[in-house]
Amino acid sequence: MIGITNYAVYVPRRRIRRETIAGAWGAKASPGCKAVTNFDEDSLTMAQAAVWPLAQPGVEWLAFASTTAPYWQRSAASLIAAACDLPAEIATADFSGSLRCGTSALRAAFDGVGAGSVRSAVVTAADCRDGAPESAEELLFGDAAAAVALGREQLLAELVASVSRSDDFPDEWRRDTDIHVRSFASKYSLTRGYTENIVAAGRAVLAKAGVKGEQVARAALVSPDGRAHLAVAKALGIAAAAVEDVRVTDIGITGAAMPLFLLAQALDRARPDDLVLAISYGDGADAFLFRALADGGRLRPDDGATEFPRYPLYRKLRDWWRAAGGLTEISNVLLRREEHQNVRLHGSLCPQCGLLQFPITKVCGSCHQHGALTETPLARRGHLFTFTSDFLYDAPVQPTVMAVVDLDGGGRFLCQMTDVDQAAVEIGMPVELVLRRMREGAGDHYYYWKCRPAPGGANHA
Numbered sequence: 001m002i003g004i005t006n007y008a009v010y011v012p013r014r015r016i017r018r019e020t021i022a023g024a025w026g027a028k029a030s031p032g033c034k035a036v037t038n039f040d041e042d043s044l045t046m047a048q049a050a051v052w053p054l055a056q057p058g059v060e061w062l063a064f065a066s067t068t069a070p071y072w073q074r075s076a077a078s079l080i081a082a083a084c085d086l087p088a089e090i091a092t093a094d095f096s097g098s099l100r101c102g103t104s105a106l107r108a109a110f111d112g113v114g115a116g117s118v119r120s121a122v123v124t125a126a127d128c129r130d131g132a133p134e135s136a137e138e139l140l141f142g143d144a145a146a147a148v149a150l151g152r153e154q155l156l157a158e159l160v161a162s163v164s165r166s167d168d169f170p171d172e173w174r175r176d177t178d179i180h181v182r183s184f185a186s187k188y189s190l191t192r193g194y195t196e197n198i199v200a201a202g203r204a205v206l207a208k209a210g211v212k213g214e215q216v217a218r219a220a221l222v223s224p225d226g227r228a229h230l231a232v233a234k235a236l237g238i239a240a241a242a243v244e245d246v247r248v249t250d251i252g253i254t255g256a257a258m259p260l261f262l263l264a265q266a267l268d269r270a271r272p273d274d275l276v277l278a279i280s281y282g283d284g285a286d287a288f289l290f291r292a293l294a295d296g297g298r299l300r301p302d303d304g305a306t307e308f309p310r311y312p313l314y315r316k317l318r319d320w321w322r323a324a325g326g327l328t329e330i331s332n333v334l335l336r337r338e339e340h341q342n343v344r345l346h347g348s349l350c351p352q353c354g355l356l357q358f359p360i361t362k363v364c365g366s367c368h369q370h371g372a373l374t375e376t377p378l379a380r381r382g383h384l385f386t387f388t389s390d391f392l393y394d395a396p397v398q399p400t401v402m403a404v405v406d407l408d409g410g411g412r413f414l415c416q417m418t419d420v421d422q423a424a425v426e427i428g429m430p431v432e433l434v435l436r437r438m439r440e441g442a443g444d445h446y447y448y449w450k451c452r453p454a455p456g457g458a459n460h461a
Contacts, residue, residue, distance in 0.1 A: 002113045003158035003290065005120070006149040007264035009299060010049040011251060012037045013419045013452075016308040018139050024311035025134045032249030033307065034142035037128050039317035039396050040418055040436035040450065043068045046145035046257075047126040048080045048435045052380070054122050054149045055084035061112055061121035062086065063105035065095040067174065067256050068127050070437075070445050079447070080124070083435050085344045085377055091118065099172070099222075099282030101125070102146075102256045107286060109150050110159060120151040127255030130318070132180040140225065141181070142252020146260035157267055157276060157290040161209040165201050166284040169193045172224075194224055194281050195232060201285035202236045202277065209289050213237025217274035217292075220244045220262035222281050224253065238277070244269075259286075268296035303455045304419070313397075320396045321440045330446070340375060342448060345433070347411045349376040356410030380433045381454060382407035387417070387425055401425055405433070405451050419452040430454040 014036050019029035037046065043066040051062070064077035077092035093108070095101040102125030109121040126145035131137025171189040174181050183189070198221065206213060213236040223229035226248030233243045244262050246253075254261060259280035266276050270292035279287045308314040340346045341360045348357045350364035350373055358378060363370050382405045389399040393416075401417035403425075417425065418436055431451040438448040 001155065001158050002110060002150065002152055003155040003293070004148050004267065005151045005154055005156060006054050007156075007260075007267055007298065008050050008053045008147050009261050009264050010046050010126075010145040011035050011302050012041055012046065012143055013302075013304050013306055014038055014308065015250075015305050016311075016314050020308065020311050020314075021139055027134065030139055034140070034252030035144055035250070035254075035305075036308075036314065036318070037143045038419055038436075039320045040438070041128070041143075042070050042437055042445075043126040043128055043145070044070050044076045044079060045435050045437060045447070046128070046143065047076070047124040047147070048083050050126070050145040050147040051080055051084055051122055051124045054147055055086055056120070056149075057087070059086060059090060059120050059122050059149070060118040061091045061093070061109060063093045063095060063109060063121070063123045065101040065105045065123070065125040065256050066127055067096055067099060067101065068129055069094065069096055072176070079343070082339060082343045083345075083447075085346075098284075099256055100259065100280040100284065100286050101282070102260045103278075103280040103286035103288070106148065106150075106260070106288070107162060107164065110162065113150050113152065120149065122147055122149045123260065125256045125260045127257050129174075129255050130180050133315075135180075136185065137181055137183070140248070140253045142248075142254050144251055144254040144257045144261055146257050146264050148260055148264065156294050156296070157270070157292045160275070160289040160291050161205050162286070162288045163201055163204040163208060164284065164286050165197055165204075167193070167197050168283065169197075172282075190224065190228055194228055195235075197285040198222075198229075198232045198279050198281055199235050201287035202232070202279055205277070205279075205287035205289050206236070211275060211289070214239065215275055216242055216277045218242055218244060218266035218270050218276045220259070220266040220276065220278040222246070222258045222262065222279065223248070224281075226253070232279075256282075263288075264299065267292065268299045270296055300455065304453065306419075306421075317396050321437065321445075330444075345378045345380070345449065346375050347378050348373040349410075354410075356407075358407075358411045358413055378411045378413070379408040382411075382413070382431060382433075382451075384425070384427055384429045384431055384451075385412065386427060389422060403431070403451055405431055407433075413449075413451075415448075416450045417452060418450045424453075 022029035095105040124147035128143040171193040172183040221229040276290040353367040393400040
């Protein structure tokens with residue numbers, strides 16, 4: 001028996017109301033808001049945040065899927081694995097090119113676990129797509145990430161059946177030279193592309209499993225607009241009450257992340273023996289039918305959402321890295337030498353007095369033990385020891401809060417704060433470390449760790 005052992009999602013804390021976007025163009029507003037990345041977030045950092053709760057030492061295969069990966073040539077999955085402090089022996093893979101790349105990765109992972117080539121795997125998908133200014137896509141597209149863990153033991157849901165369809169139908173695309181998504185938005189595109197493929201894949205997987213639509217308890221159906229999936233459910237004989245809310249009014253249409261996000265949401269609401277159907281769309285369709293084996297309740301509510309008050313500020317932060325530059329190139333010798341410290345977040349533990357220090361050092365700062373210190377992973381949570389506001393640092397929003405964090409279990413860490421209202425920063429507040437895009441230039445993206453208020457901590461921004 002193979003199936004899903006765990007799941008997690010990540011939603012950025014920032015929001016922008018659709019009426020704020022529409023108002024900037026003098027257009028009619030659609031209801032609700034959408035989730036958007038902060039200026040220091042991208043698909044890679046969101047995926048890392050989703051994977052971290054699932055990053056157990058026994059994971060043997062990690063896949064990252066996105067249509068907005070920050071690299072055309074460099075494995076984001078490998079960087080995510082390092083940032084989650086997974087062993088170098090792990091196999092990694094990157095998937096892209098289609099909105100169903102997340103479920104393509106999921107299918108490959110199930111094939112590997114089913115064949116016995118890997119015992120456990122994690123698949124993550126994330127997207128932060130841009131629609132052209134003043135377009136319907138600009139109002140609809142939201143940012144998010146999700147991750148699922150697969151294996152053979154301690155299953156939350158078993159895989160009952162799966163099918164795939166390929167369809168070279170041009171309805172939505174983005175060339176290698178494009179910033180924004182392009183589409184043939186029409187009723188024909190919707191019915192011939194989305195509806196035809198989703199219904200066909202749904203009927204095929206139900207027939208393969210020998211069940212009917214009315215037996216499905218939870219249906220995770222992707223949607224291009226927040227409405228079309230309801231007609232698909234009706235065509236498959238699935239009750240409207242069983243269909244997962246795609247959260248278009250408070251998060252948006254989340255691209256490659258949507259299938260795994262909705263699957264995690266469905267599993268979180270399922271009860272033992274419930275049948276859970278998940279279908280993705282993009283140049284064809286993937287359909288999976290699961291049987292829940294345990295109660296869900298693992299997802300925590302979104303916390304600390306903060307709205308952009310003005311469209312120009314949102315646009316400024318959205319486009320910040322496209323105009324950035326000027327950073328001196330850092331040699332790969334230095335990057336490799338400091339990977340365990342700066343990416344995996346390891347410090348030095350003194351075996352004599354127990355002091356844990358960061359950065360990695362050869363001499364204990366307390367008892368002066370020399371040479372026998374042990375490299376040890378740092379905790380990713382702690383409390384604010386002290387902070388200052390820096391108005392000179394080059395950032396899109398001033399000031400930048402510089403923080404010193406006392407990490408749980410030992411170690412003191414200097415970093416910037418993010419997703420925070422400066423007026424709400426307090427000494428002693430609980431914080432968590434998050435991977436963020438730090439600088440841009442010399443033809444590369446540079447990532448490092450920042451801290452932000454932990455859930456239940458201070459106000460966010």
